Amino acid sequence: MKSYLNSALSPRERAEDLLKDLSLDEKMAQVNCYMFAREEDFENRRKCLSHGIGVVSTLEFRGLPRKDCIARRNDIQKEVIERSPHHIPAIFHMEGLCGLLFSDASCFPSGMARGASFDCELESAIGKTVGDEAARMGITHVFAPVLDVTRDARFGRSYESYGEDETLVTRMGVSYALGVQNSEGRPLNVEGVAKHFLGFHRGAGGEHGSDCTIGERELREVYAKPFEACFRLADLKGVMPCYNILNGELVSLSARYETKLLREELGFQGVAVSDYCAVMNSVTCNHVAASPVEAGLRAMKAGMDVEQQFPYGFGEDLKAKFLSGEADVAILDRAVLRVLEAKFRMGLFERPYIDGEDIMPAKGDALSRRSALESMVLLKNDGILPLQPVKKIAVIGYHASTTRGYFGGYTNFSMYEGALGDKNTMAGLIAESGADPTYPGTTVYREDAYREVYEAALHRAFPAIRTLPEAFKARFPESEVIYAYGYDFAGTDESYFDEALKAIEGADVAILTLGGKCGTGARCSMGENVNSTSIGLPPAQEQFIRRAAMLNKPLIGVHFDGRPISSDAADECLSAILECWNPSQFGSEAVVALLAGDETPGGKLPVTVARNAGQLPLYYSQPYGSGYRPNEFYKDSVYIDSSTRPRYEFGFGMSYTSFGYSDLSLDKTALSAEDTLTLSFTLKNTGKREGTEVAQLYLSDPAATVARPAKQLLGFARVPLQAGEERRVTFSVPVTLFAFLDEDMKWKVEKGEVQLLVGASSEDIRLTASLSVKEDAYIDPSTRAFFAEVK
Numbered sequence: 001m002k003s004y005l006n007s008a009l010s011p012r013e014r015a016e017d018l019l020k021d022l023s024l025d026e027k028m029a030q031v032n033c034y035m036f037a038r039e040e041d042f043e044n045r046r047k048c049l050s051h052g053i054g055v056v057s058t059l060e061f062r063g064l065p066r067k068d069c070i071a072r073r074n075d076i077q078k079e080v081i082e083r084s085p086h087h088i089p090a091i092f093h094m095e096g097l098c099g100l101l102f103s104d105a106s107c108f109p110s111g112m113a114r115g116a117s118f119d120c121e122l123e124s125a126i127g128k129t130v131g132d133e134a135a136r137m138g139i140t141h142v143f144a145p146v147l148d149v150t151r152d153a154r155f156g157r158s159y160e161s162y163g164e165d166e167t168l169v170t171r172m173g174v175s176y177a178l179g180v181q182n183s184e185g186r187p188l189n190v191e192g193v194a195k196h197f198l199g200f201h202r203g204a205g206g207e208h209g210s211d212c213t214i215g216e217r218e219l220r221e222v223y224a225k226p227f228e229a230c231f232r233l234a235d236l237k238g239v240m241p242c243y244n245i246l247n248g249e250l251v252s253l254s255a256r257y258e259t260k261l262l263r264e265e266l267g268f269q270g271v272a273v274s275d276y277c278a279v280m281n282s283v284t285c286n287h288v289a290a291s292p293v294e295a296g297l298r299a300m301k302a303g304m305d306v307e308q309q310f311p312y313g314f315g316e317d318l319k320a321k322f323l324s325g326e327a328d329v330a331i332l333d334r335a336v337l338r339v340l341e342a343k344f345r346m347g348l349f350e351r352p353y354i355d356g357e358d359i360m361p362a363k364g365d366a367l368s369r370r371s372a373l374e375s376m377v378l379l380k381n382d383g384i385l386p387l388q389p390v391k392k393i394a395v396i397g398y399h400a401s402t403t404r405g406y407f408g409g410y411t412n413f414s415m416y417e418g419a420l421g422d423k424n425t426m427a428g429l430i431a432e433s434g435a436d437p438t439y440p441g442t443t444v445y446r447e448d449a450y451r452e453v454y455e456a457a458l459h460r461a462f463p464a465i466r467t468l469p470e471a472f473k474a475r476f477p478e479s480e481v482i483y484a485y486g487y488d489f490a491g492t493d494e495s496y497f498d499e500a501l502k503a504i505e506g507a508d509v510a511i512l513t514l515g516g517k518c519g520t521g522a523r524c525s526m527g528e529n530v531n532s533t534s535i536g537l538p539p540a541q542e543q544f545i546r547r548a549a550m551l552n553k554p555l556i557g558v559h560f561d562g563r564p565i566s567s568d569a570a571d572e573c574l575s576a577i578l579e580c581w582n583p584s585q586f587g588s589e590a591v592v593a594l595l596a597g598d599e600t601p602g603g604k605l606p607v608t609v610a611r612n613a614g615q616l617p618l619y620y621s622q623p624y625g626s627g628y629r630p631n632e633f634y635k636d637s638v639y640i641d642s643s644t645r646p647r648y649e650f651g652f653g654m655s656y657t658s659f660g661y662s663d664l665s666l667d668k669t670a671l672s673a674e675d676t677l678t679l680s681f682t683l684k685n686t687g688k689r690e691g692t693e694v695a696q697l698y699l700s701d702p703a704a705t706v707a708r709p710a711k712q713l714l715g716f717a718r719v720p721l722q723a724g725e726e727r728r729v730t731f732s733v734p735v736t737l738f739a740f741l742d743e744d745m746k747w748k749v750e751k752g753e754v755q756l757l758v759g760a761s762s763e764d765i766r767l768t769a770s771l772s773v774k775e776d777a778y779i780d781p782s783t784r785a786f787f788a789e790v791k
Contacts, residue, residue, distance in 0.1 A: 004344075011344035015337050018086065022336070023051075024329075026085060028319045030054040030336045031300070033273075034090075035309040036076065038419070045079065048310075052084025054339050055091040055273070057309045058139065062101040063416035063457065066137060069102045070356045073138050077352055089352035091343060093141035093193070093273075093308075096130045096180065097160055098411040098584065099364070100142075103461045105133055106364035109371050110408040110518070110562060111146050113581035115162030115606035116653075117374035118694045118718050120175040126371065127179025127192075129364035135186035136361065138354035140346040141238055141273070143193045145176040147226035151617040153610065154206025156530040159408050159518055159562030159582065161201060163606025164619045164650060167713040167787050170226040174786075177234035187358065189346045193238030193273060194230055198257060199223050200242035206616070208529040209243035209281070216247075217706070217741045220265075228266040229786040237270030237342065241304065243278055250288045252278040253295065258303030267782060271342050273306040274299065279313040293317035297327055305335040365586075372583035372590035374692075378601035378654040379565070380577040384554050386597025386656060390508035393479050395469045396486040396500045396548075397513030397541075399560045402451075403465050404458055405489065408518040408562050408582030409527040413461055418520025420457060421450050439491030441539060444530075447523045462585045468513060468558075471588035475596055482507065487540040489517040490525040494540055501547060509554045511595075514541055514570070518562030518582050526562045535613050537567045549573035558591050564609045566647050579603070597656060602692035602718075604653035604761065608646045615642070620650040620762040621709035629710060651696050651713075651761035657687025657723065661695070661758060661766035669770070673749040673777035677733040678791070681758055681767055683719055684726035692720040697731055697788055698757040698765070699738065704750055706742060711762055715788030734785035738773065747781040749773055 003009060004018035022030075034048045035057035056076055061069045073092055080090045094100050099107045106129050108114065114123055127145070134142050149169050150161035162172040176192070183189045199219065203210035214223060230236040241251045241258060251257050252274055262268045282288050282295040289295035296313020307314040321327035343349065378385070399405045407413040437446045447454065458465065466474070469483045486500030487493070504510040514537055516525035524530055525538070536542065546569050548555055557574040559565040564579055571577075578601070583590055593599045610618040618628065625631055628644045638644055660683070667678040683695055697715045701708045714737055717729050733756070735749055742748040753772050759765035 005349070007350060011341045014344045015340035018340055019333060019337050021086060023085070024319060024323055025051040027332055027336045028314065029084070030088070030339045031306050031314050031332070032311045033057055033306060033308040036060060049079050049083045052080050052088050053090050054306050055093055055141065055308065058092050058094045059101070061094065062412060062419060063103055065104050066102050066360065067356055070137060070354050074353045077138070081352060089343060089348040091141050091346065091348065092139050093143060094134065094139045095410050095415070096134065096142035096144035097146055098408065099130055100133055100137070100139065101412045101415050102137070103412060103416070105412050106130070106368060107407070107411050107413065107584050108364065108368050109375050109584045110159045110582040111162050112159045112562065112606060113375035113583060114371055115168060115172055116377055116581065116603040117371060118168070118604055118716050119374055120171050122367065122371060122374065123172050123175040124179040125367055126364065127176035128182050129361065129367060131180035131182060131190040132186060132361040134190045135188045136354065136358050138188065140188050140190050140348065141193050142180055142190055143195060143240065144180065145173040145192060145230070146195045147173045147230065148196055148201045149223055149226070150201040150607070151619045152201060152206045153535040153563040153607070154532055154613055154616060155201055155203065156208060156526050156532070157409065157528055158201060159526070160410065164608060165606070165621065165713050166222045166225045167715065168606055170229045170786050173226045174229050174233050177230045177236045181234065181236070187351055187354070188348065191237040191270070191342065191346065193240050194227055194236055195240045196242035196275065197227055197239050197262060198242060198251065199246050200244055203244055206531050208531060211245045213247055216745065221741060224261065224266060225786065231266055231268045232782065233786065237345070239268055239270065239272050240275050241272060241278065243275055243281060245286060250282050250286050252304060253282055253288060253298045253302050255302040263303060271305045271338050272303055274304055274308050276309045279304070279307050293321065297321065300331050300335055305338045368584050369586040369589065372586045373593065373599055375581055375583065375603050376590060376594055376601060377579040377603040377605055378576070379579055379648055380571070380574060381654055382575045384556065384575040385595060387509065387556070387595045389476055390479055392507040393472055393476065393481045394503040394507035394510040395472060395481060395483050395513070396503065396510060398485070398487065398489040399513035399515065400468045400483055400511070401485055402455065403467055403585070403588060404454055405515070405517050405560050406583050406585065406587035409520055411582070411584060413458060414519040416457060417454055420453055421447065421521050421523045439488050439493065441492035442490045442525070444490045444525050445523045450523070465585050466588045468511065468588045468591060471592040472511070475592045487544050488538065489515065490538050492539045494543060497544060497547060500544070501551065504548055504553055505551050507553065509556065510548065512545065512548065512555055512557050512574070514557050514559045514565065515561035533613060535563060535566050535610060537565065537570070542567060542569045545569040545573050556595065560587070564605065564607060564648070566609055566611060571647070600656045600689060600691040601654060602694065604651050604694045605648055606650070608650045609648040611642055611647045614639070618646055621712055623707040624710050627710070649761050649763040651694070652764070653694070655691045655693070657685055657689050657691035659691070659693040659760065660684045660686045664758060664767040664769055666769055666771060670772050670774055671735050672774055673735050673779055675735045677735065677771070678730060679733055679756060679769070680728055680730040682726055683721070683729050685721035685723055688723050690720070690722045692718060693760065694718050695729055696759055696761065698759070698762065700755040700757060701738070702753060702755065704740070706740065708740065711757065715790065717790045730791040731788045732791055733788045735773065736779050736784040737788060739779050739784055747779050747784065749777045749779060751776045
């Protein structure tokens with residue numbers, strides 16, 4: 001028996017043994033990807049799989065039931081193995097941000113929505129559910145977690161991120177990674193692929209894949225932190241470099257970032273896979289390589305192991321360079337070894353096929369419902385909420401007419417809807433051309449001609465889903481619930497106003513559904529490569545709010561979108577505002593439960609909300625002297641046309657109850673770099689009903705040798721409390737959390753005073769303590785702490 005067939009050996013030993021036997025053709029196959037079309041070209045399949053294949057894209061499983069997906073997956077795997085001289089199985093990959101893409105997979109709220117929950121336990125359970133479903137479908141590369149730090153609401157993919165703060169993204173990302181890679185009870189071992197390394201959401205102008213300039217200190221302290229934490233704490237074995245040019249280098253072709261930073265500095269030890277068409281973009285888009293073969297060789301030398309979703313740079317011309325000796329075959333061997341080792345880790349050689357009769361784990365409906373409830377953030381309440389029964393409720397807006405807007409980009413339904421709608425903006429997918437009407441004042445294509453097709457697909461996938469009017473009727477059976485369209489999700493069209501205003505005039509209270517449509521393709525107002533120069537409501541919605549306010553009826557705004565609401569009219573005219581994000585299939589039930597008071601809002605904003613795009617980027621942790629806090633030198637410095645303050649601050653969220661913070665204690669106040677501090681305080685529900693508070697712990701360094709954030713999140717605790725209940729909350733705070741990169745770019749815990757701040761948001765600080773670090777100390781960054789843990 002060949003050694004590589006001996007499952008008692010380590011994956012590395014087996015991979016090294018197999019690599020020695022492979023021909024050049026077999027090696028090249030392992031660093032490439034096959035992507036099948038919805039209507040598969042079998043001649044093309046035979047050509048692509050002539051010597052096997054490294055990975056297979058399952059993007060076109062979107063909209064298909066699991067049973068059909070498994071049959072097709074096994075059929076492709078059979079041909080891969082038969083055509084591979086050494087019978088090497090393929091890795092099948094699929095997106096996993098909000099669940100898998102097949103039609104009967106569990107579906108979860110957007111990344112930013114889940115960030116607003118600040119619930120790491122729930123995020124781990126979501127990751128576990130996605131991993132369980134992936135393993136039983138034969139998917140062993142799940143493209144998640146998304147570890148991008150996002151600070152620009154113009155960017156169409158900002159909803160994928162957990163938020164603006166590196167510690168929040170780190171904690172949530174590690175939780176998801178631990179869940180998705182938890183192999184307990186699985187037929188195969190699933191590996192997460194972290195996206196998008198590095199600085200992806202900092203593109204100039206809020207544009208997709210554009211140039212970004214990030215200082216090397218900020219790059220490591222902020223943007224690299226979630227990735228490093230997932231590599232070191234969750235042993236994450238997959239990574240996807242981003243499309244961007246970072247500090248003058250295309251990340252996909254950069255050894256500085258893919259090897260020196262990613263592997264040597266951050267400790268990554270797995271497989272790096274390209275984003276779709278990223279290698280091709282280096283030639284056709286970014287113009288940093290002159291030919292496909294140059295792009296392919298540079299990408300592989302930089303540290304890219306697999307090109308997706310078709311061979312452009314990793315093709316026949318590159319093979320010829322290895323064959324002639326013009327390129328060192330050791331570069332190829334390194335990539336192939338990593339791919340083979342991953343396949344052995346996953347258990348694919350022992351179980352290449354999936355039994356369609358395997359018992360599927362229970363769908364994550366309960367988790368999805370809980371996530372929707374926990375993610376929604378109450379931003380305003382003049383006392384109208386909780387809503388009491390009334391005679392007549394008017395529900396207005398696009399999002400009242402359909403639940404399709406509840407499914408953000410990279411959900412299973414949104415991805416299928418994008419395939420049905422023929423106007424694609426995603427990487428590697430070609431947009432159809434030709435005349436097509438748009439919403440007035442925008443470039444967003446209208447969905448009218450596809451609405452019936454979309455709705456039929458939605459109800460096949462989610463037959464029990466309810467619209468918001470239906471959910472209100474179920475909760476308030478004695479009330480009359482009326483609906484009017486009112487306005488589109490994009491543009492300036494006011495032609496539907498009169499009917500909606502008449503409905504409000506005859507009602508006791510009006511629910512205004514607000515926001516755009518975050519999804520897939522050019523029939524959406526937000527999504528992949530669907531960016532915006534405005535972060536506000538569509539003009540028609542802004543105008544409608546002011547018109548409706550003249551009727552002197554209570555108005556409650558519920559906002560659905562990938563970016564948070566930012567609206568002068570909403571702030572000035574609405575009695576209450578609930579930020580709902582993209583909550584997935586249980587959105588209506590969650591909204592009504594929160595508005596009716598059946599549940600208490602507990603979500604907190606994972607981003608700072610700017611008043612307008614002119615303030616961007618705006619985030620709470622900007623250095624002293626920058627951002628929206630008073631500048632001690634230019635105390636009267638203001639915008640001439642706007643407040644410098646944010647509309648809502650990071651960590652903010654209202655409740656139906658109140659919380660008191662008291663009795664802060666530290667077990668020591670003079671510290672050394674190797675110490676761990678214990679900080680505790682009493683949190684009490686001082687209101688008359690149950691509720692959950694997200695208590696937040698911040699660091700402030702009053703004087704440092706390099707610029708530091710005015711505040712920096714260290715950790716948080718999500719604490720449920722009954723009315724009158726109090727609990728002692730305790731954080732374990734390693735002093736290495738205070739470390740930063742000094743003038744020489746060395747990780748240093750600096751001597752001097754620091755402050756620890758405990759509060760209900762980044763601006764609502766309730767308790768403060770000062771302590772001192774006794775001596776300067778340089779630390780090993782690979783052993784430093786990434787967040788304060790709750791004991």
